[in-house]
Amino acid sequence: MGLKMSIKANILAISQAFLALDWQLPLFSPVTTTCAPIVDLGYAQYQGSVDTVTNITSFLGVRYAAPPLGDLRWAAPQPPPTFSEVQQATTQPNECHQAPLGSAPTNLFESTSLSKTVVSRQSSEDCLFLNVYTPGSEVVVAPSGGLPVVVWIHGGGYISGAANLYNGAELIMKSKHGVITVVLQYRLGLFGFLAGEVVKDGGVPNAGLLDQNYALQWVQAYISSFGGDPTRVTIWGQSAGAGSVLQHIFAHGGNTQPPLFKAAMTSSMYLPSQYNYNDRIPEMLYNMVVNGTNCTSSSDTLSCLRAADVNTLQTLNHNINLNGFFGTATFVPVVDGDFILDRPTVMVSKGRLNGDYLLAITNSHEGNIFVDQSMISDIPDYVKTLFPNFGPVQAAGTAMMYQNQGSSVDQAKLVMSESIFVCPTYYLLEAFGERAWKGEFATPPGLHGNDIAYYFISDSESDGPAAYNDPQLITAFSNSFMAMAMYETPDRRYDPRDITPSWKSWHHGFTEMIFNETSVGVPHVYTSKTEKAVLERCAYWRSVSAYSAQ
Numbered sequence: 001m002g003l004k005m006s007i008k009a010n011i012l013a014i015s016q017a018f019l020a021l022d023w024q025l026p027l028f029s030p031v032t033t034t035c036a037p038i039v040d041l042g043y044a045q046y047q048g049s050v051d052t053v054t055n056i057t058s059f060l061g062v063r064y065a066a067p068p069l070g071d072l073r074w075a076a077p078q079p080p081p082t083f084s085e086v087q088q089a090t091t092q093p094n095e096c097h098q099a100p101l102g103s104a105p106t107n108l109f110e111s112t113s114l115s116k117t118v119v120s121r122q123s124s125e126d127c128l129f130l131n132v133y134t135p136g137s138e139v140v141v142a143p144s145g146g147l148p149v150v151v152w153i154h155g156g157g158y159i160s161g162a163a164n165l166y167n168g169a170e171l172i173m174k175s176k177h178g179v180i181t182v183v184l185q186y187r188l189g190l191f192g193f194l195a196g197e198v199v200k201d202g203g204v205p206n207a208g209l210l211d212q213n214y215a216l217q218w219v220q221a222y223i224s225s226f227g228g229d230p231t232r233v234t235i236w237g238q239s240a241g242a243g244s245v246l247q248h249i250f251a252h253g254g255n256t257q258p259p260l261f262k263a264a265m266t267s268s269m270y271l272p273s274q275y276n277y278n279d280r281i282p283e284m285l286y287n288m289v290v291n292g293t294n295c296t297s298s299s300d301t302l303s304c305l306r307a308a309d310v311n312t313l314q315t316l317n318h319n320i321n322l323n324g325f326f327g328t329a330t331f332v333p334v335v336d337g338d339f340i341l342d343r344p345t346v347m348v349s350k351g352r353l354n355g356d357y358l359l360a361i362t363n364s365h366e367g368n369i370f371v372d373q374s375m376i377s378d379i380p381d382y383v384k385t386l387f388p389n390f391g392p393v394q395a396a397g398t399a400m401m402y403q404n405q406g407s408s409v410d411q412a413k414l415v416m417s418e419s420i421f422v423c424p425t426y427y428l429l430e431a432f433g434e435r436a437w438k439g440e441f442a443t444p445p446g447l448h449g450n451d452i453a454y455y456f457i458s459d460s461e462s463d464g465p466a467a468y469n470d471p472q473l474i475t476a477f478s479n480s481f482m483a484m485a486m487y488e489t490p491d492r493r494y495d496p497r498d499i500t501p502s503w504k505s506w507h508h509g510f511t512e513m514i515f516n517e518t519s520v521g522v523p524h525v526y527t528s529k530t531e532k533a534v535l536e537r538c539a540y541w542r543s544v545s546a547y548s549a550q
Contacts, residue, residue: 036090037139039225043082046089050137055177056169057139059132059226061093064218065211067126068187073306074194074203077128077214092164093129097310099159099189099317099331102324105375107385125191125310130184130215133168134226135177146229150485151182151219151261153212155239155449157270157329159189159321170456174475175482176494180228182219186211186244190317193331195277196286202302205277205336209247213339216248216260234263234485235355238452240329242266246344246428247333253341254352263357263488265481268366268448271424273387273549274343277334281388285320285330292316325385327370327416345545348427358436359484360425360506364446367417373409382412386419387548394547401540419548421448423538426530429506437490438506438530439480442516443468454478473523476500477515500525510535 037057038047048059065077072078102108135147150171154161168181186192192208199205220230237245245264248256275281290296293312295304305313317331324330335342376382379402380395387394402411429436441451445467453466455478466474475497483492490513491503504511510530518524541548 037137038086039139041222041225043080045083045086047086048132048134048139049090051169052137054169054173055136056172057134057137058169059089059134060091061089061129062132063087063128064130064184064215065128068128068191068207068211069125071306073125073191074199074205074207074302076204076207077211093131093185094124094127095162095164096127096185096188097123097125097191097314097317098156098162099321099329101157101159101370102321102326102328102330104323104325105372107325107328107388108320108323108330123314125187127185127187128211128215129163130182130218131163131168132223132226133172133181133183134228135172135180139225140227141225146224146227146232147178147180148232148234148485149180149182149219149223149228149230150482151184151216151233151235153184153186153235153237153241153244155237155241155268155270156188158193158208158240158243158332159317159329161188161240166456171482174455174478175486178486178494179482180223180226182215182223184212184215186215189321189331190289190313193333194286194289195275195282195334195336197278197283198286198302200277200336202300204339205282205334206247206339209244209251209333209339212244213248213251213256213260220258220260231262233261234265235261236265236267236481236485238267239270239448240332242269243271243333245269246271246424247340249354249428250341250344250347250352251339251354254347254350254354256354259354261355263359263484264355265359265361265484266425266428267361267451268363268421269360269425269428271344271420271550272329272332273389274332274340275334275549277336279334279549282334288320289313289316326372326375328386343545343550344424345427345542345550348431351431353431356435357484357488358428358432359439359481359490360429360436361439361441361451362422362425363448363451364440364442365413365417366421366448367413367415369447369449370416371409371412376408376412378408379403379411379415382408383415386416389547389549390544391547394544397540397544401537418534418537419541419550422534423541424550426535426538427542434505434507436506437484437503437513438511439490439513439515440528441477442514443473444517451477455481468517468521470517470521470523472497472499473515473517473525476523476525480513499523501527503527506530 063080163183163185168183171181186208195205293308295301298304321330379399383398384390480490484490516524
């Protein structure tokens, strides 16, 4: 993913890496048998399929909510429809509408024009589905207990990604058939995160987050029918999926009742600016959508938008995001006052958390792929574009913090990495205290998204293998997540091939587990201390979080 490519080719590569990782992850079609089990959920019966090679049953495209169409656009998710006939759960569900990362040299809120692009990728508004994977060829419903459950929330900047990119059977195999996996989808981009006063009054600003919450409620209600234990749920996500995990940790002021999960895992947690739903920028975005659908003269603009042609909305979704600042996503979560009560950095300081345990992983070079070298002139200009509410004082303060960190491009990469991925992770670790563990994926090149191929590794030899395809490192890294889900600590060696040393919580001396390789290609998994300089820069980012809107 060299930055010597053209801007168009570069942003396409970045979007693929950040939003879907579809160059690494194949679409999966399990081997079916004639004796596939049927699960009765009350509102529908679903017949899955069995992969006889892995001895894992999959239920693909299980509908967990009503299609969010018409009046249900930008509304809270509703119960799924009832079906009398058995539903075949053997094909991947529709993807939610997708959008690319920004590619512009300025942020959208300083521009007066909107370039247009033809959208051709197949997707649908009717996309509120999830996939369930269970070990064995029969579903065993336990009267009490059951297997622990891992719920995967895909990344993609809240604007892209889909369930078909992640084979939940992989996690079952890495756990030695010790977990059940759920991979969920949620509304994205304009369809999932349109905000503003009008949306708040007539709908919900964080529809995509509420979809996830509804899917977690579905897990509580129905996972026992698949043999899972609803009291032993771990939620896990990468990038915006990990950012979603952060949102659920602080949902309802950190007091969601009844609880929806026991443990949380974050991989490369993504925290962009999270404005209040009626702040200047969310309102500007709403007005852009109203203007683009010719709804400006309507007395009820939200009703007009709900009646608008979906292709018109999807074109706007694509173009508004594409016209955002290079490497950023435009439609993202907001503070809505109901589900999300305040900015995450504010919520961290209050110490009220959903979930009991945390495993957090960051990559060694999170920000690199989101910075275009040709656009970097100086750091003050860069940070003012990245964070539109920054003034001269905050921009100068940031430049001072990073002035000894190499070239302007190097500094911009580090700014992106620490402000949006790394530092928010440390804030969350601090909030969980002794119940949190920290790791770093440092295996070269250590870019954002490189870690995914080390736990979702099916068919990786033929479709984007792990850069360092070493069985020992893959086992150590992936087993850490599965140990957390099964034993509520990553410090459990259930596989004799696991070379990970003793892993203390981050609270004990800022201890981190580093997953790397030596210069001669030998796996190197070891403990280290968080650098003091990194924590000092994170303290700075926390001090200006009111301006970064984090």
